[in-house]
Amino acid sequence: MVELKSGNSKVGIDQGELVSFVVEGHEYIHQKGSPGWRSSDTEMFPIIGPVDQAGFRVNVPNGEAIQDQHGLLRELEYVLLESTESTAQFQKEYKAGTSIKNSKFPEKSDKQWLTWPYSFIFQKSFELKDNRLTISFKITGERDMPFMLGYHPAFKIHTNDSRIITDDKDFSLDEVLAVGSRALQVADCTSIVLKDKKEIQIDTEGFGHFMCWTEVRNMVCIEPISFYPYSVEQQNLHEGFQLLEDEANFEVTLTAKI
Template sequence: MVQLKNKDCTVSIDAGELVSFVCGGHEFIHQKRSPGWGSSDTEMFPVIGPLDKANFRIQTPKGEAIQDQHGLLRQIPYELILQTESTAVFAKEYTEGTKVKNSKYPVKSTEPFMDWPYSFRFEKSFELKEGALEIVFRISGEEGMPFMLGYHPAFKLHSDAPMIIANDQKISLDEVLAVGSRAYQVPDCNSITLKDERQITIEAKGFGHFMCWTEVKNMVCIEPISFYPYAVEQKDLEKGFQYLKGKAEFKVMLKPSL
């Protein structure tokens, strides 16, 4: 377990997963043993969304790839490559064509392995600053590699009527629950504020959109995304790709009320 601390906040990171963000005694992150979701954060890469109705296949410029929901990145372990009192950097590397075991098989998938026809390196860095936790994603790999990226943090809810504020729009938890597994789309948005017992703002750079998801009332996922996967049919999911130009960087700032 990696911990980052300053005078206001403490961050706990378990193998690259943000498992705790406590400021002034208030826990902002969903705890994995609580109802709702067995994780506290993860990344969606190189695809976002399910592919079960497309036979778990997606087209790329280098041919067909086998992917499952939200991509193969989450099935690859992080390596800690740097740690200081306020910073931690984790990395994953993938070699094109390598078979990656699919944890959803056989209960939720027909595919025991996933693959991707491109090599890449994926870095996730945390820096605890005054008044904010900055999370940066850096992608490097083959020129022209197609990809989508989403960040999937889960926030613990402490009140009965939390409110999500996005582009002057007020979104209730019941509205998110009503959408179900598709997730509530928040297009053309770079900042969302979750108003609960304590307030936290999620600012994103490079993504362009958000989606919100939960199936319980004790947590909500507020997810910066490069593409909303339900905008197209699963067989057309490649329409959501952007293409790597050597390197790409995406940033998320978690700004709690102190």
């Protein structure tokens, strides 16, 4: 466990996963073991969304990739590169064509092994400064590698009347619940406020959109995404790819309102 501290704030990171963000005694992150989701954050890469109806296959220029929901990055383990009192940097590395065991097999998938025909390095960095936590993602790899990126944090809900607010929209938790597993789309948006017992603002760079998901009332996932996967049929998921140049950088900033 890596713990970051700054002023009255502290962050807990377990093998690259953000498991706690506490500001002046208030916990903003969904806790493992609580109803709703077994994790507290993850990344969706190199695809976002389900692929079961497409036979778990995704078309890419270098061939056909075998992927499960939200891609294979989540099956790799983070390596801690460095950490200080207020920063930490983690990395995952993948070599093209390597077979990765699928944790969803056999209960939720008939594919035991996942593959991707491109090599890449994925870095995730944390920086805590007072009541603000910045999470940065850096992707390097083969030029013109197709990819999508989504960040999937889960926030703890403390009240019965929480709201999700953008510049021009205002959603209730009931509206998110009603959409179900598809997740509520929030298109063309770079900033969201979760108004609960305390407020937290999620600002992004590089993603462009959000989707929101939950199946319970004690947590909600507010997910920055580069592409909303349910806008196309699963067989056409490749339409949502962007191409890697020298590197790609994305950023999410969580600001606790105090």
